[in-house]
Structures are given as C-alpha cells and as structure tokens.
Amino acid sequence: MKKVILAILATAFALFLALPNLSWAQEDVYKAKCAGCHGADGKGTAAGLKMGAPAFSSPTVQNATDAQLVDYIENGGPQKKATHAFANRGVSPADAAKLAAYVKTLK
Numbered sequence: 001m002k003k004v005i006l007a008i009l010a011t012a013f014a015l016f017l018a019l020p021n022l023s024w025a026q027e028d029v030y031k032a033k034c035a036g037c038h039g040a041d042g043k044g045t046a047a048g049l050k051m052g053a054p055a056f057s058s059p060t061v062q063n064a065t066d067a068q069l070v071d072y073i074e075n076g077g078p079q080k081k082a083t084h085a086f087a088n089r090g091v092s093p094a095d096a097a098k099l100a101a102y103v104k105t106l107k
C-alpha cells in the first residue's frame with residue numbers, strides 16, 4: 001500500500017514539474033518575437049511605447065475579441081500595418097491564437 005501511495009505521489013510530482021513547462025511554450029514565442037516592443041509584462045518597452053504600442057492591460061486590448069487580436073498579430077489589424085503582420089515572420093495562425101489568449105493574461 002505504501003508503495004502505491006509513493007508511486008502516486010511521485011507521478012503527481014512529475015506532472016507538477018512538467019505541465020507548467022509545456023504551457024509556457026507560448027511564453028517563449030512571446031519573448032522571442034513580441035517582448036522587444038511589448039515587454040515581458042505586456043506594459044510596453046520604451047521603444048514600443050514610442051511607436052504607440054498599447055499596454056495589454058488597457059481596455060483597447062482587454063475588450064478586443066480573440067479574432068481581432070489574432071488579425072492584429074497575423075495581418076497588422078484593420079489598417080494592415082505591414083510592420084505588425086507577423087504571419088510573414090514565422091507566427092503561424094495556431095501560434096497567433098495562443099498569443100492572443102496569452103496577451104490578455106498580461107494585465
């Protein structure tokens with residue numbers, strides 16, 4: 001009996017270590033491609049703010065739908081800003097969907 005409990009505890013502990021790492025893959029993409037302007041915390045770096053990047057905690061972003069944010073990330077939004085069309089820079093639609101959700105958690 002003791003061995004079973006130990007085995008369950010060991011499995012739970014292993015999952016506890018592994019799961020956060022799996023879900024953080026998106027954070028790596030964010031850090032590599034977005035944080036330079038938007039900051040790791042989503043508040044915007046000095047360079048990003050100069051260009052007019054909104055804080056992700058702002059209503060502009062928090063009230064946007066996931067589809068709007070994905071469009072912004074993939075195609076540069078309604079104005080099709082080429083500088084923000086990350087579809088051309090290795091961000092897949094699946095990544096963009098996850099990034100849109102991730103961005104909203106940075107508030």
Ligand code: HEC
Pocket residue numbers: 030033034035036037038048051052053054060061064069072073081084086091099100103
């Ligand atoms: C070169 C700097 C730069 C990089 C890199 C960058 N952004 Fe932005 N981002 C901006 C600027 C500037 C704005 C707002 C001004 C504008 O309309 O272009 C913006 C706006 C946004 C918005 C707000 C859309 C809205 O609702 O108004 C989101 C969401 C966003 N970026 C996500 C991302 C994600 C995700 C990445 C990484 C894939 C990324 N950005 C990379 C500069 C950048």
